[in-house]
Amino acid sequence: MTYTEIFQEIGSIMAHDSATYPDYGAGDYEKYLKTVTDDMDRKEFVHVVQKYLAGFKVFAHIGFSDAAMKNVGFAVMRYEDVLYVTEADGETSLVPGDRITKIDGMTIPEIADKEKIMLMGEAMERQGMLWPSVIKFYNTLTVEHGDGSAKELSVKLGTKSEPAENYYYKSYDKDTLYLRLADFVDAEAISKLYDECRQQLDSCRNLIIDVRDNGGGADGAFFPLFEYCFPEGEPVSKYVRQEYPIAINYSERNCDDRRRLLKSFFGDVIPDDVKPMVDKMLSDLKEKYGKGLIEEKDEMPLDMCGRKNPERVFVITDERCGSSGDAFVEAMSFSPKVTVVGRPTSGITDYSNVNMVEFDDFKLTYPTSRDTRIDHGKGLGQKGVPVGVYIPWKPENIGKDVELDYVMDQI
Numbered sequence: 588m589t590y591t592e593i594f595q596e597i598g599s600i601m602a603h604d605s606a607t608y609p610d611y612g613a614g615d616y617e618k619y620l621k622t623v624t625d626d627m628d629r630k631e632f633v634h635v636v637q638k639y640l641a642g643f644k645v646f647a648h649i650g651f652s653d654a655a656m657k658n659v660g661f662a663v664m665r666y667e668d669v670l671y672v673t674e675a676d677g678e679t680s681l682v683p684g685d686r687i688t689k690i691d692g693m694t695i696p697e698i699a700d701k702e703k704i705m706l707m708g709e710a711m712e713r714q715g716m717l718w719p720s721v722i723k724f725y726n727t728l729t730v731e732h733g734d735g736s737a738k739e740l741s742v743k744l745g746t747k748s749e750p751a752e753n754y755y756y757k758s759y760d761k762d763t764l765y766l767r768l769a770d771f772v773d774a775e776a777i778s779k780l781y782d783e784c785r786q787q788l789d790s791c792r793n794l795i796i797d798v799r800d801n802g803g804g805a806d807g808a809f810f811p812l813f814e815y816c817f818p819e820g821e822p823v824s825k826y827v828r829q830e831y832p833i834a835i836n837y838s839e840r841n842c843d844d845r846r847r848l849l850k851s852f853f854g855d856v857i858p859d860d861v862k863p864m865v866d867k868m869l870s871d872l873k874e875k876y877g878k879g880l881i882e883e884k885d886e887m888p889l890d891m892c893g894r895k896n897p898e899r900v901f902v903i904t905d906e907r908c909g910s911s912g913d914a915f916v917e918a919m920s921f922s923p924k925v926t927v928v929g930r931p932t933s934g935i936t937d938y939s940n941v942n943m944v945e946f947d948d949f950k951l952t953y954p955t956s957r958d959t960r961i962d963h964g965k966g967l968g969q970k971g972v973p974v975g976v977y978i979p980w981k982p983e984n985i986g987k988d989v990e991l992d993y994v995m996d997q998i
Contacts, residue, residue, distance in 0.1 A: 657745030803910025817893030909933030
């Protein structure tokens with residue numbers, strides 16, 4: 588497909604198949620279509636598409652990527668007019684604490700104004716998750732190191748990072764258990780983690796659940812924690828409020844893609860334990876085929892009852908915690924046993940249940956469900972799930988764990 592054909596298809600998907608269409612339609616499609624040519628630079632084409640999609644202001648659940656274009660190997664946080672490096676791969680020549688003051692000779696405020704669409708109107712403290720997607724389209728960084736020296740560095744894409752441990756636990760003493768959940772993707776590994784620390788879960792007085800930078804996954808991966816996080820003998824439904832239904836977009840494309848996905852995942856033999864659920868999904872896809880947005884109830888195990896231990900639960904979160912991470916923090920925030928510490932989450936569950944379309948080496952992701960709380964002015968976009976104890980980010984936080992330190996001081 589040519590660049591023009593790809594962009595036209597993307598515009599059609601956003602206008603009909605994305606769950607954002609009641610609010611945004613096709614967005615600024617005509618504006619960006621005028622800038623697309625079949626002989627334009629590949630990198631610039633990706634930039635144009637990403638700017639178009641950024642106009643929908645949905646981080647992560649809407650995106651366009653190029654398999655040939657790797658990511659920058661570092662993370663930043665913006666503070667005033669500087670980007671502070673918080674994490675970095677060794678090959679980047681950056682270290683935590685470095686200050687990026689210019690990009691291609693332009694100051695950070697100048698770049699922020701030029702790329703304001705890519706930054707989606709987020710507040711400075713919430714822009715950190717978006718800056719790497721901006722930086723990859725530029726060439727040089729002006730960097731000030733901690734010793735006061737400054738240098739120009741080339742932007743390197745595709746550097747190698749050290750593998751991270753996504754799921755683990757730590758016992759600080761017999762009364763305090765720490766769980767680290769970097770995402771909710773690998774349900775089997777997460778279930779194994781729960782089993783490994785079951786004795787501590789059952790007996791600890793204090794439980795700390797760290798979901799900072801949690802990229803989401805499947806809500807079911809955190810359901811087993813409900814009994815530990817809500818008051819003893821009382822059903823979760825007494826506290827978790829599901830005021831508004833979710834609307835699923837049963838467009839023809841979405842139904843066809845979902846059936847194809849189920850077929851590729853299960854083949855011809857569906858395991859007995861999930862067969863009723865899959866059969867229900869297939870029946871819904873057939874019955875609602877091509878009918879657009881239809882409201883449905885979100886399923887959570889709200890009949891589960893809480894238990895005595897732990898007595899106190901602390902959830903640590905930040906602006907990089909999204910999708911199922913948003914859902915987890917929001918559910919936890921309703922419990923009187925739980926204190927949410929850190930900064931508000933990404934807030935991307937207004938539009939969820941992502942579908943993927945491939946165009947050779949390009950990949951488009953878009954949401955197929957819409958939370959109807961948007962219609963009541965209660966959406967999470969640009970706000971996230973609020974925290975009980977707000978700890979602002981500051982440059983002096985680098986190299987420290989101020990959120991965990993706060994929690995330990997309360998125990």
